[in-house]
Amino acid sequence: MTEIPSTSTLDHIVFLSPPGTLGETRKKFVEYGFDVISGGVHIDGLTENLLVVIQDGVYLELIAFTHPIKHYPEGSEERSRRESHIWASKLPGWIDYAFLGTSPTVSKIINSRAREEGSGVRYSAEVPGGRETPAGRLLKWLITGPDPMSKVEGAASNGSLPFFCGDVTPREWRVGVPTGHAGHPNGVTEVAHLTILIPTKDLDEFERQLTSVIGHTPKVGPHDTRTWSLSTTTESRPPHLILRTPQDREEERYIRGRKGCIYKVAFQLTRPEGGLLSI
Known part of the structure; x- marks a missing residue:
């Protein structure tokens, strides 16, 4: 096959x-x-x-x-x-x-x-x-x-x-090829996840569409969250694509007129304290 x-x-x-x-x-x-x-x-x-x-x-x-x-x-x-x-x-x-x-x-x-x-x-x-x-x-x-x-x-x-x-x-x-150092000066070495906000009325349809593109179904989480595991060109931890509905007024304002859009991108930090950098 x-x-x-x-x-x-x-x-x-x-x-x-x-x-x-x-x-x-x-x-x-x-x-x-x-x-x-x-x-x-x-x-x-x-x-x-x-x-x-x-x-x-x-x-x-x-x-x-x-x-x-x-x-x-x-x-x-x-x-x-x-x-x-x-x-x-x-x-x-x-x-x-x-x-x-x-x-x-x-x-x-x-x-x-x-x-x-x-x-x-x-x-x-x-x-x-x-x-x-x-x-x-x-x-x-x-x-x-x-x-x-x-x-x-x-x-x-x-x-x-x-x-x-x-x-x-x-x-x-x-x-280009990553230089091989431990990451950027901020300690970032991986993309952890990107979050897409979608109006509640469009969530189910966009879930079906993304599933057809990605090729597998997402994990369903609380607060209307759908999460797909992606891959990269290296053997790093897989980044995730998160689809969800707005959770507060700020997020509602952000997607007004945008329909679906990337809201945040989060990066994994490898400093001793770990954590995420979200932009």
Whole structure:
């Protein structure tokens, strides 16, 4: 029997900054105690990024649009591409997350599973992507994400369901290799979990959709919590994806207008006192 490629390997988590403020975001994450390295400009020229590589193989992509929409002439092709970008209407903060595309046909694997389960998920066919590093190296990958024409319109536009990034050039070119030290200055070596908030009325539907994508059912916990165990590219402890409903007014305010969204990312600390760093 042919082994089905994994669809649950956490690759990276995306943090958006307003256009022109990537330097300020670098400073913020350095203050959090992370080592931040340069990424580059994406092939479409619309976005640029910085990277925070965690020892477990997951990385944080600190991203910003290179220019605000008004920079591009009205009616121009560049203006159209900028306005139609999947993250064009996102509020700053954690906006999306990616799983590793371990097969060039991840979309077919998920779509087949979703049809059997009746979850309504449909992923678009893979399209090429890439960026050029500051050193001039051209990186290439294949991207697939929720089909905006499918039933999961809200998820596709709000980062509740992951997109997939499958490398054409070696992954270490894109990610870099953790330096082998005990972690970042803050003691972080692993992603512990990321939490997605969802309105109560959408919880059951999003649970079914995520199950079709990830490939296994979650553990059900108190307070409408659903938890999936993920994997990484290393032999680290598995990070977890937590789906739950808002628990207080602050969380209710956070998701207002966002539908489903990443609320917090927690990192494991390896200092003697242990604990978590939550951002």
